[in-house]
Amino acid sequence: MMANPSLILPPPFEQAIGPYERDLMRFMLRMTGNRDDAMELFQEMCLRAYRAYPRLADVGEIRPWLYRIAVNLCRNRARDNARRARVIVDSSANHREPAVDDSSGSQDLGAIRALIAALPYKQREALTMRKISGLGYEQIAQALGCSVEGARANVSQALKKLKAEWNQL
Amino acid sequence: MSSRHSLEQYFSDADVSDETLDQLLRQARQKLEPNMRFIRRREAAVGITHSPFGPLLVAVGPNGLLMVRYLHVQSTSGGIAILRLKFDPVEDERVAEQVGDQIRRFLAGQHDALGYRADLSLVAGEFQRRALEQLAEVPCGAIVTYHALAATIGAPNAQRAVGSAMAANPIPIYVPCHRVVRSDGVIGHYGGGTRCKVELLRAEGFAIDKSLKIPADAVCGHRQTRIFCRTDCAAARRADPARMLIFASPRSALEAGMRACKLCHPT
Numbered sequence: 452m453m454a455n456p457s458l459i460l461p462p463p464f465e466q467a468i469g470p471y472e473r474d475l476m477r478f479m480l481r482m483t484g485n486r487d488d489a490m491e492l493f494q495e496m497c498l499r500a501y502r503a504y505p506r507l508a509d510v511g512e513i514r515p516w517l518y519r520i521a522v523n524l525c526r527n528r529a530r531d532n533a534r535r536a537r538v539i540v541d542s543s544a545n546h547r548e549p550a551v552d553d554s555s556g557s558q559d560l561g562a563i564r565a566l567i568a569a570l571p572y573k574q575r576e577a578l579t580m581r582k583i584s585g586l587g588y589e590q591i592a593q594a595l596g597c598s599v600e601g602a603r604a605n606v607s608q609a610l611k612k613l614k615a616e617w618n619q620l
Numbered sequence: 621m622s623s624r625h626s627l628e629q630y631f632s633d634a635d636v637s638d639e640t641l642d643q644l645l646r647q648a649r650q651k652l653e654p655n656m657r658f659i660r661r662r663e664a665a666v667g668i669t670h671s672p673f674g675p676l677l678v679a680v681g682p683n684g685l686l687m688v689r690y691l692h693v694q695s696t697s698g699g700i701a702i703l704r705l706k707f708d709p710v711e712d713e714r715v716a717e718q719v720g721d722q723i724r725r726f727l728a729g730q731h732d733a734l735g736y737r738a739d740l741s742l743v744a745g746e747f748q749r750r751a752l753e754q755l756a757e758v759p760c761g762a763i764v765t766y767h768a769l770a771a772t773i774g775a776p777n778a779q780r781a782v783g784s785a786m787a788a789n790p791i792p793i794y795v796p797c798h799r800v801v802r803s804d805g806v807i808g809h810y811g812g813g814t815r816c817k818v819e820l821l822r823a824e825g826f827a828i829d830k831s832l833k834i835p836a837d838a839v840c841g842h843r844q845t846r847i848f849c850r851t852d853c854a855a856a857r858r859a860d861p862a863r864m865l866i867f868a869s870p871r872s873a874l875e876a877g878m879r880a881c882k883l884c885h886p887t
Binding site: 456457458459460461463464472473476477480486489490493494497498501502504505506508582583 | 642651652696
């Protein structure tokens with residue numbers, strides 16, 4: 452096919468996912484709201500991503516692809532949690548560590564957190580990816596499986612809503 | 621505090637410090653490792669080597685040679701994609717060079733040069749696997765027809781399917797799909813191009829000329845009775861095609877430990 456073909460191997464999985472691990476963990480912390488869930492989902496995401504890694508055609512696109520897996524896992528978890536409320540047997544044993552270091556957060560931040568948690572789920576995902584993880588709209592669109600315009604709209608509506616509600620407080 | 625200011629602050633502030641994140645990641649990885657063990661793919665050494673046929677993509681796994689791919693007709697990326705489904709590729713030019721060296725020596729006439737064990741992990745189908753496994757029973761210096769190979773694996777009408785299986789052979793040269801020819805005596809197609817097939821067969825003692833036919837003095841030998849006949853011998857035609865091998869000449873059949881038929885006197 453070529454006179455002198457060169458061998459271009461995709462990077463090993465750990466190396467490919469490495470630069471995004473922190474961002475993904477942060478995203479999951481925001482979406483699940485507690486550390487145990489975030490850690491569990493992170494592991495699940497790694498397993499799924501590793502298994503599907505050979506089918507990822509373009510490793511350059513791995514970031515939105517990982518987010519797509521993360522988004523799906525978070526959605527599933529949110530749905531499961533909504534379906535069956537957790538049975539709290541022992542409140543001390545089941546105490547879930549909050550996702551954030553509350554010591555540093557002021558009351559304002561707590562209020563914003565509550566407002567964000569009340570956003571429609573898709574808007575919250577788009578907003579978190581845009582503002583926390585710093586993904587571009589095209590990548591958000593890939594991760595959410597929607598159009599770029601849709602991603603843009605979700606983020607801007609979320610921001611609009613947040614600002615309006617914040618001003619009302 | 622203005623809304624803009626505090627929202628921006630919220631987003632710019634890393635809610636969770638990097639240290640906490642790293643700690644969480646460490647914990648997650650620790651718990652992950654035992655589970656990853658179950659699904660981790662084995663590693664395969666991959667490299668490109670050069671042969672008289674042009675560049676070859678070579679992959680060697682823990683159980684033997686996985687892939688030899690003719691890069692003058694097929695793409696590197698396609699081979700890597702197939703390999704990655706079952707193995708994690710690691711670049712290793714040294715291993716590729718070993719394979720390349722064996723192939724070069726083989727083509728120079730050293731018939732025991734192909735030292736690597738073939739690992740058929742990358743073969744997709746059960747039928748194809750059976751065909752390739754049976755093909756390994758055809759020794760160097762002998763060939764079979766597509767029809768005969770089909771009969772050997774218990775599907776006597778599946779010569780076309782056998783052809784497809786040979787075309788999909790992930791390890792040409794080592795799994796000798798060049799040793800399968802058409803029943804009319806023409807050598808037929810080859811994944812790396814007919815020229816490769818001619819050269820491989822020549823290296824194994826078949827004098828193939830421009831007509832692309834197997835030599836006129838080829839004889840067929842029976843695997844069980846160890847008797848070889850002319851191709852037009854009545855006894856040979858009655859025999860089970862699944863058991864027939866074709867040799868380049870009476871001499872090579874004798875070398876393979878067979879005796880001449882007493883009806884057709886092939887010598």
